[in-house]
Amino acid sequence: MSYEKALLIYNPYAGNGVIVNNLDRIITIFQRKRKMILPIRTDRGINLDKVFTEADRLGITKVIVAGGDGTVHMVVGSMIKCGVDMPLALMPAGTANDLARYFNISTTFSDMLKIAASDHCIRMDVGLANGRPFVNVFAAGALVDASQKTDPVAKDTFGLIAYYIQALSELPKIHPIPVKVTLPDEVIETEINAILIFNGRGAGGFKAVVPHSVINDGMLEVMIVRNVPFVNWGTLALSLITGQHENNKFISFHSVTNVRIESDEYIVTDLDGEKGPPMPVEVSVLPGRLAICAPKD
Numbered sequence: 001m002s003y004e005k006a007l008l009i010y011n012p013y014a015g016n017g018v019i020v021n022n023l024d025r026i027i028t029i030f031q032r033k034r035k036m037i038l039p040i041r042t043d044r045g046i047n048l049d050k051v052f053t054e055a056d057r058l059g060i061t062k063v064i065v066a067g068g069d070g071t072v073h074m075v076v077g078s079m080i081k082c083g084v085d086m087p088l089a090l091m092p093a094g095t096a097n098d099l100a101r102y103f104n105i106s107t108t109f110s111d112m113l114k115i116a117a118s119d120h121c122i123r124m125d126v127g128l129a130n131g132r133p134f135v136n137v138f139a140a141g142a143l144v145d146a147s148q149k150t151d152p153v154a155k156d157t158f159g160l161i162a163y164y165i166q167a168l169s170e171l172p173k174i175h176p177i178p179v180k181v182t183l184p185d186e187v188i189e190t191e192i193n194a195i196l197i198f199n200g201r202g203a204g205g206f207k208a209v210v211p212h213s214v215i216n217d218g219m220l221e222v223m224i225v226r227n228v229p230f231v232n233w234g235t236l237a238l239s240l241i242t243g244q245h246e247n248n249k250f251i252s253f254h255s256v257t258n259v260r261i262e263s264d265e266y267i268v269t270d271l272d273g274e275k276g277p278p279m280p281v282e283v284s285v286l287p288g289r290l291a292i293c294a295p296k297d
Contacts, residue, residue, distance in 0.1 A: 003034050003035060004034065004035045004061045005035070005036045005058060005059050005060050005061060005062075006030065006037055006038070006060065006062040006063065006089075007038050007040055007051070007055070007060050007062070007063045007064065008037050008038065008064045008066065009040045009048070009064065009065050010023075010040070010042065010065075010066035010071075011066065011093070012041055012042070014066070014067040014068050014093040015067075015093030015107075018093050019066040019093055022109060023039065025109075025113070026113060029117055030117055033117055037064075038058070042067065042071060042074070049081060049082055052078055052079060052081075052082035055082075055084055060086065061086060061087075062088075062089060062293075063079065063088050064088075064089040064090075065089070065090060065091065066093055067091075067094055068093065068095055068096070068273075069094055069095075069096055069098055069272050070094065070272065070273050070274050072090065072135060072272065073134065073271060073273065073274050074274075075088070076088070076126065076133055076135050077133045079290075080126065080133045080286075085290075085291070086291070087119070087121050087291045088290060088293065089116035089117075090103070090116070091112045091113070092105055092107050092112060093107070096273070098136045098137070098202050098272075099135050099136050099200060099272075102136075102200045102201055102215060103122070103294040103295070104297075115293055115294065115295055120293065120294065121291040121293055121294065122216065122291070122292050123288040123289075123290065123291055123292075124199075124215045124289075124290050124292050125215060125217070125218060125219075125285050125286060125288060125289060126286045127197065127199045127220060127283060127286075128283065128286060129269070129276060129281050129282070129283050130277040130281055130282055132271060132277055134199065134271040135199060135272055136198070136200040136203065136272050137197065137199065137203045137270075137272065138196070138269070138270070138271055138283055139194065139195070139196045139197075139203070139270040140261065140267045140268065140276070140281070141192055141193055141268070142175065142177070142194065142268070176191035176193065176227035177191060177192055177263060177267055178263060178265065179191070179195065179262065180261070180263070181195065181222070181224065181260070182260040182261075182262075183222070183254055183259055184256055184257065184259075188224070190224070190227075191227045192224060192225060192226055193225045193227060195222070195223070195224050195261060196222075196225075197220050197221070197223075198210045198213050198220065198222075198223065199285070200213060210253065216288060218257065218285060218287035219255050219256065219257060220255070220256055220257065220258075220283065220284075220285050221253060221254070221255055222253065222254040222255075222256055223253055224253075224254075225250060226250045226251070227250075257284065257285055258284040259282075260280060260282050260283075261280060261281045262279060266279075267279055
């Protein structure tokens, strides 16, 4: 009896241990489908590049990543670095799970397991920031700094609320940052509070920050948040929640294949919730680079 082989790369701490507690269940479901699971725990010492370098020799045909957006970011980065192109299944067990939200992958364990075990895939683009891959969003600015300061214990305990509380505490400290944004058809020199470049649609648990974004159209969506007076932050936050922010006077959107961001000031950057590269930053897109297991609808 021959079996296909799949890597299961999992964060043991994500989702309060939901993956660890159901590891035998995962193995059982895949064995019934004649697929062997090779589990890889994301400890500090693990070198995923070495794992993926051996993927062909080991006969691996699928990668399953179980954890949050940070774990997905790490796995995809290593896959692209090592030239691996095989189906990637998501088992979302993190705080925001922004990429899984885009594909309507449920966080209910039985549902995510069913999708992970299926063979239906959708090709998606991958962004690059100074050569470093990201699947969902590149972000820069003071609000990004707030998200990176969120205490991991608070994040595990309170989820997205921990991010929002940290962001609120940082609002009085936010100051405008001068930037030069070079798009394919124009150059924008302005002061910003944040700039986000989306491959997906949402970030930080907001499902549709850029509702018109399509993850496999070969384009990226640039969202520039210009200097927002402190008194207007409440209105802006409300417009984000209600989906009315596309008409907000402090925000502009641009569909591009590449963009360059420069600033004379230090700017914190972020890739899928992880620390990003320093300025200046060149952002581009790899069209259709990744195959994601997704619901057929």
